[in-house]
Amino acid sequence: MYAERASRLPGAVVWSRVPGPPAPGADNRSAASGGGPGEPPATPVAAVLPDGCMDLLWTEGRLLVAGPDTGPYVPDEVSSGGGWAGVRFFPGTAPTYLGVPADELRDRRVELTDLWAASEVRRLAARIDAADDPVTALEDVALRRAADTEQPDPVLLDVVAALDAGRPVARTADELGLGARQLHRRSLRAFGYGPKTLARVLRLQRALALARDGVPFAETALRAGFADQAHLARDVRELAGATLGELVARR
Template identity: 65%
Template sequence: MYVEWGARLVGAVVWTHSPTGGGPGRVLPDGCMDLLWHDGRLLVAGPDTRAHVTQGAQGPWAGVRFYPGTAPALLGVPAAELRDRRVALTDLWPAARARRLTARVNAAPDPATGLEEAALSQAADSGPPDPLPARIVAALEAGRPVSATADALGVGARTLHRRSLAAFGYGPKTLARVLRLQRALALARDGTPLAETAALTGYADQAHLTREVRDLTGLPPGELLRG
């Protein structure tokens, strides 16, 4: 069973998941990074370019999903280094620091509460967030082309690409595809027909939507939505 709720950290989501079966699961790309707890250990889920297929690890999970572009500053690791990876926090931080945070989360009333407190503490220590990643997301979410996004933000194409790699783990074109996928799936899950969903979210037609969904998730839209 999967449950999520808004975190006290702006834009973040806290979630818990208790697998009910032994089969694989599928985590879809969303432009986000997560701080994960499982079996007393902390891990970081980097940004995905394709669906991440889990192998049915037993036991409960908890996590904080950070708004796109915000996790690298909190964790001190460029997003591109973690693209399509799940990495133990001990592999990213000095061992003593990672152990302290792990012990703090494990001592909390529950792992989700501990992760949220850890995220708030990291945000307080990191200072004000860089506003550019959020502005990039907003422009691409609105369907603005990458070149127009760079012009609107007053940066060159190379600078936009470099800043996107550090903040999101991939360039703005890939980020735009991922964000559009999430917009389309949200409409389709609410019952919007696929042809209408394609038109509303900027795909050329339903066939284009189907190709993109299959490429990014590994499944055609119908099968993905049934799951």
């Protein structure tokens, strides 16, 4: 079962995933393990889709960081039976809080001990393990880290807002007083990829939100900023590895 809520850290989302029975009518085989005859039913594992974000993750004694994705990611660990919690940072903010450029973690999941002192990570993991509510305990870690670091560059937050509103990359750079190369360099560090890829990822998320709200696909394409429905279909397939209809049905 998956649940999420707004975090006390501005712009972030706190989420949890715990093992549970498969949904009615769902394929009983785990998307990660494949399942098989005679095996107990497992909760189907949904792919994580690109969203421009990075996550701080906890699972029973481990702390990890999920870098920004450029394609669908199926989390093998979720099918192993343990619970998970995560703090999903607002796009462009995690590199400041975690102390690592986003492009170094693109399409990767790494142990937090690869980024922070191992003794500190073990101490934090033990505290979360022992907490009555590991989700809130993990959120507390993120809040303390944010309080102890510099605040993210507000210009990068303006980049997210502009691109999410559908503004072209060149216009965004001009409005923010940035050269194209400067915007690209800063975007790599903050988002893990250049502004054109970020714009595509944010447009994908707009389309998913519209389609899941029941907006017809042709209208979804227009309102999300695609040239037409064929353009929408190509981008969704390239970024999400599935059709828009499949993604809506999987929800």
